[in-house]
Amino acid sequence: MGKSLPIFNGSSLGGMVGAFQQQVRQFLTPPPQGEGPYDGRTVDDFKPYLIALNLTKRCNLKCDHCYLDATTKSAGGNDELSTEECYKLIDQIAEVNRGCLLVITGGEPLIRPDILDIARHAVKLGFMVVFGTNGMLINDQLAKELVEIGVMGMGISIDSLDPQKHNRFRGVPGAWESALAGIEACKRSGLAFQVHFSAQPMNYQELPAVIDWAHQLGAKVLNVFFMVCTGRGEELTDITPTQYEEVLGYLVNCQDNYKGMLVRARCAPHFKRLAYEKDPNSPITKATGYMGGGCLAGTNYARVTPNGELTPCPNMPLSAGNIRETSFADLWEKSDVFNSFRYPHLKGKCGDCEYTDICGGCRARPYV
Structure with missing residues (x-):
């Protein structure tokens, strides 16, 4: 992955946090994990470096693959954390690791009328804040406010360069056009953005074109997400193992081609296995945690x-x-739930795999 992906050895937690913050500000990436599994780590080694806050189940889209099974714009808010409860939660996270990355998402987080106040509270406490959004509600005024608050960037989902295909998958006409308008508003305001692409049977062959497009548009990161069939996506068909190999192999091979934009596989820890097969000494293979594509x-x-x-x-x-x-x-x-992830005893295919220490596997897929 060349110069775009530095290696952190995690030998000093304090130094690692500082290096992490510097790297996030460059590429909007969360920090690396420390040492590998089975090395005698204690609770002090398991710091939360990335917390996703699904603060609403409300959404203005009807995406086929939504793991939250998010509902209509006016529904789903009866049991949501209140503004004060969100403040309290963020305060408590700060007690454990002030300054980690908070991804504010949903549903569609921008539907919450208090979402800017929540983001402002987090930024004031020293957190790095990024939004995960469909981009449709971002306009010039909102983008300017987000910059003034100190939000680091917006992760915006684009599933196809064909507007009709994207709109069908997202369940609402005009979704593609509105997302692109949101990206342009970010650009005008100087608000960094990254593109999120969900690899599906209907679109995985578009990946090279989408990466080129995102780079030309000025994205800081291109995240390729892989389906875990949960929520509304429970009945969807994932890409085949052969297609996985094709997509992940392409991602391994294209790492040095996009100056200023990080290209990553998400929810696909076996990405590291392909990188290792190509070059055991590559930066991808040696990188740890979120930077290396492993599951945290x-x-x-x-x-x-x-x-x-x-x-x-x-x-x-x-x-x-x-x-x-x-x-x-x-x-x-x-x-006990979290400890079972920190000191795992892998069984089945993952436990028997020769690449266990490199990949670690995905715990969600066997669970669901």
């Missing part, structure tokens, strides 16, 4: 649901508990 579920990453459940990953319903009842610190540090 329950170790350095967690998700909070709209009603306050703390889960290791958005793609599994397994919960450590609810932050309305137990503090974030207690759930993060003492949960």
Whole structure:
């Protein structure tokens, strides 16, 4: 991956956090994991570096693959964390690791009328804040406010360069056009953005063109997400193993081709296996944690649901508990659920695989 992906060895947690923040500000990427599994790590080594806050189940789209099974714009808000509860949650996360990356998402987070206040509260506490959004509600005024608050950037989903195909998948006419307008508003305001592409049977062959397009548009990151069939996507068909190899192989080979834009595979830890097969000494192979494409579920990453459940990953319903009842610190540090991810005893195909220490596997796929 050349100069776009530095290597962190994690030998000093304090130094790693500083290096992490510098790298995030360059590419909007969360920090690397420390040492590998089975090395005698303690709770002090398992700091939350990335927390996804699903703060609403409301949405203005009807995407086929939505893991949250997000509902219409006016529904789904009865049990959401209140503004004050969101503030309290963010305060509690700060007690464990002030300055980590918070991804504010949903549903569509920009539907919440208090979302800018929540983002402002997080930024004032020193968190790096990024939004995960469909981009449709971003206009010049909103983009300017986000910049003034100190939001680092917006992750905007684009599933095809064919507007009709994107709109069908997203379930609403005009979704592609509105997303592109949101990207242009970000550009005019100097708000960094990244493009999120979900690899599906209907679009995976578009990936090279989408990467070129995102780079030309000025994206800082191109994240390629791979389906975990949960929520509304439970009945969808994932790409085949052969197609996985094709897509991931392309991502390995194209790393040096896009100056100023990081290209990453998400929810596909076997990405590292392909990188290792190509070059055991490559930066991808040696990089750890989020920077290296490995799964951080329950170790350095967690998700909070709209009603306050703390889960290791958005793609599994397994919960450590609810932050309305137990503090974030207690759930993060003492949960048996999270400890099972930190000291795993892999079985089945992952346990028998020769690449276990390189890849680590995806825990959501066997769970669901």
